[in-house]
Every structure is written in C-alpha cells, then in structure tokens.
Amino acid sequence: MKCAVYYGPRDVRLEDRPIPEPGSGQLLVRVDYVGICGTDVHSYQMAGIISPVRVLGHETVGTVVRIGSGVKEFAVGDQILCGPPTRCRENCPSCRRGETNICINGFPRTAGIGELDGGYAEYLLVNDVRHTMLIKVPAGVNAREAVLFDVVCVAFHGIRKSRFRLGDNVVISGGGSIGLSAIALLKLAGANKIIALEVAEDKHDIMRAYGADYVLNPKRFDDVGAKIRDILGTGVGADVVFECVGRADSLETCVMQCVRPGGQVMLIGAGGEPLSLATARFVPHEIDLQCSFVYTEDEVRTYLELMAVGKIDFSTLVTDVIHLEDCVERGLERLSRPGNGQIKILIAPSA
Ligand SMILES: [Zn+2]
Ligand SMILES: [Zn+2]
Incomplete structure (x- = not known):
C-alpha cells in the first residue's frame, strides 16, 4: 500500500x-x-x-x-x-x-x-x-x-468548557478551521456580539459568512482594545475570549486588550513561543485563563x-x-x- x-x-x-x-x-x-x-x-x-x-x-x-x-x-x-x-x-x-x-x-x-x-x-x-x-x-x-x-470538536469542547452563557459578547482570535468552527458554534449557541480577529485579510469574508458580526485585523489598530470596547459599547472588553491561534502575540492581545475585568480567556491554540505577560497587568482584573485540549x-x-x-x-x-x-x-x-x-x-x- x-x-x-x-x-x-x-x-x-x-x-x-x-x-x-x-x-x-x-x-x-x-x-x-x-x-x-x-x-x-x-x-x-x-x-x-x-x-x-x-x-x-x-x-x-x-x-x-x-x-x-x-x-x-x-x-x-x-x-x-x-x-x-x-x-x-x-x-x-x-x-x-x-x-x-x-x-x-x-x-x-x-x-x-x-x-x-x-x-x-x-x-x-x-x-x-x-x-x-x-x-x-x-x-x-x-x-x-x-x-x-x-x-470542529476542538472548538466544541473549548466552548463547552468555557464560562460562555447565552447573550455573552465574545472575541475569537484566529480565522483558521478551529477559529471558524468556534465562530459558527458560538453563533449557534446564542452569542450576542461576535468579534473576530485575523491578520490574514483574505479570511475575513469567510469569517463573516460563518457568523462574525465584526472582523478586525488587529495589526491595523494602534489600540485594538479601544476598538473592541467601542463596538461593544460597554466600556469594557468581551465576556469570553477564545484564543484559536496559539501564537504569543495573539494570546497577549486576548489577555491584555480583548477581555473584560472578571472575564475569561479560553486558550485553545497551542504553540511553542514563550510568553512575555506581566501578571501585574492582568491579575488585578481577575482574568480567568483556562486551557482547553481536544x-x-x-x-x-x-x-x-x-x-x-x-x-x-x-x-x-x-x-x-x-x-x-x-x-x-x-x-x-x-x-x-x-x-x-x-x-x-x-x-x-x-x-
Ligand atoms: Zn488534528
Ligand atoms: Zn487514561
């Protein structure tokens, strides 16, 4: 064979x-x-x-x-x-x-x-x-x-393991197959505003087709967090943020800019790059970092x-x-x- x-x-x-x-x-x-x-x-x-x-x-x-x-x-x-x-x-x-x-x-x-x-x-x-x-x-x-x-089931498990609840505002970082699955499943599960981040702009159309209400290239903003707060109109970030890339810069954006105080960042992507996150910048906001695997x-x-x-x-x-x-x-x-x-x-x- x-x-x-x-x-x-x-x-x-x-x-x-x-x-x-x-x-x-x-x-x-x-x-x-x-x-x-x-x-x-x-x-x-x-x-x-x-x-x-x-x-x-x-x-x-x-x-x-x-x-x-x-x-x-x-x-x-x-x-x-x-x-x-x-x-x-x-x-x-x-x-x-x-x-x-x-x-x-x-x-x-x-x-x-x-x-x-x-x-x-x-x-x-x-x-x-x-x-x-x-x-x-x-x-x-x-x-x-x-x-x-x-x-699809990697995204499925990540959502089920998260604190996501009907009507929550969410951010999904990554427009690969897992990020797209997460977008579609969160829409099915009744998310309020779905904001997706992806640097490859050729993926933006399909991210919208899968259910993202807003798709942003984070590299195009000096302060993508301000843009997200502006879209949500709450003065703070999203309730739950799904990291589906596994890169250090994506995770840092999720933790430092996308999530509200007391919100959750669900780590689905996994990669080999070391992180440079200062705990003093997210511990005082009681950000919940949760991992999800397969x-x-x-x-x-x-x-x-x-x-x-x-x-x-x-x-x-x-x-x-x-x-x-x-x-x-x-x-x-x-x-x-x-x-x-x-x-x-x-x-x-x-x-
Ligand atoms: Zn696989
Ligand atoms: Zn076993």
Whole structure:
C-alpha cells in the first residue's frame, strides 16, 4: 500500500509497505479521507512534535475491510471515524474522572502522532478497538464533513468548557478551521456580539459568512482594545475570549486588550513561543485563563448528531481534496506558505 512517512522537518516520503494484517482486537480500514491537521503542518516545519519515523494522519474516516479476532462491534463495510484514544487501558486518573481528552497515556497512543502509524495511507490499522475513538458515520452525514471532527470538536469542547452563557459578547482570535468552527458554534449557541480577529485579510469574508458580526485585523489598530470596547459599547472588553491561534502575540492581545475585568480567556491554540505577560497587568482584573485540549468521544457523537439533522454545516471548511501522492506539494508545503488561501485540505488516499 502507498503511505506518506514522516522522517523529519520538510522530509515526508511516499513509500510502499505491506498492507497490515489485523490481529486480535484490531481492525483494518481502507482510508476514505484523512485531514491535514495544523499539527502535521507544524511537524513538517519544525522538529520535536511528531517523532520520526511515522505514517502521518490522526483525523481519519475509513471503511472497515478486515476484522481481527474478538472484535464484535464492527462489520466489514462499516464507515467509521477513527479518532484519538478514548479511555485508556490503565484507566488512569484522568480517564477515571471522565477527562479522557487529557488521558496521561493518550498522546503517545494517538495514531499518526505517537507510536502508531496514521491515516496518510491507503489502509490504517486500528491498533486497539476498545481503547480508540471509533464511531460509525451516521446516515445523513457525509464522510467529507465527518472527518472534520478533529477541528470542529476542538472548538466544541473549548466552548463547552468555557464560562460562555447565552447573550455573552465574545472575541475569537484566529480565522483558521478551529477559529471558524468556534465562530459558527458560538453563533449557534446564542452569542450576542461576535468579534473576530485575523491578520490574514483574505479570511475575513469567510469569517463573516460563518457568523462574525465584526472582523478586525488587529495589526491595523494602534489600540485594538479601544476598538473592541467601542463596538461593544460597554466600556469594557468581551465576556469570553477564545484564543484559536496559539501564537504569543495573539494570546497577549486576548489577555491584555480583548477581555473584560472578571472575564475569561479560553486558550485553545497551542504553540511553542514563550510568553512575555506581566501578571501585574492582568491579575488585578481577575482574568480567568483556562486551557482547553481536544475533545471527548461524547462530544464527537454530539457533533455527528447535529450534522445529521442539519443544525450545523461545516462543508465549506474543506477547500481542497487531494491525492496521497500530492500530500507534500499540494498539502504540507502549500499550507506552510503564508497567504495560501486554504482552510482545510483533505487527502483521499483510496480515490
Ligand atoms: Zn488534528
Ligand atoms: Zn487514561
């Protein structure tokens, strides 16, 4: 089978490997779609995120083609979403509390990120059916949209974990796929004024289309905080601010300029840059800094249900679908270039 293997920054190679044979408690799926995640792009640009040598791809929808012994939950022909680990084999303290998204064993066991090969391949071996997020794609849901679970559900979890309440004013920093998802979900959830920040102005139209009432390029303002207070008309910043970029300058803008005293900044984006925030400038305002990481299986099921009944539609996040052979040039390399005009690129390895 063809697969794309990560050897290190700017070194992803197409290889031919034998199709894996599913053993006890395992499944083999033919990959229908796999999303190119920001994590893949960051790993393509810099070392230290994904360890070589690994088949990339952790957001996959595929069709079951072979079933290992002891697997009763799935049948050949089922189309399933293959996500990160769910409750771990050791039932660790996080999993015992139901916080499977912060399972202490989760990251290394995520296919395409940790020790297991992922979905940039014609076939994906699901290593451990009982401990992997595997959900049948329901009737009425298109696989091309189901595979967006890894971006939409990140925003979904961040909003559910936040103090957001009906009628709150919100700021979203970032117009990538997670920021756009957050905008649409906050609109669905009844936000009052939705202000979005994005330096790439080619994204402003789609941010408005997803529900932002105001879209600002923070770089165009000497004092973007004053502009936000002016729009809100409250004299203070937003009730809840969602940071969906993971850059230091974005987080500093969120904390220092966008949030009201006593409000919350929800950190969804994660990056490697150190921060230079003086606590004396935000502690006296009792700013609540809260982190949010990925999502739970329950949230993914809810996402699919909302999609099946037509309450959400994220189809326009997908800006291109490419062949596996093109995953470097038309995928990782292209997404590494600023101003590429892309939101979410999917690979269809079996097409
Ligand atoms: Zn991802
Ligand atoms: Zn665990």
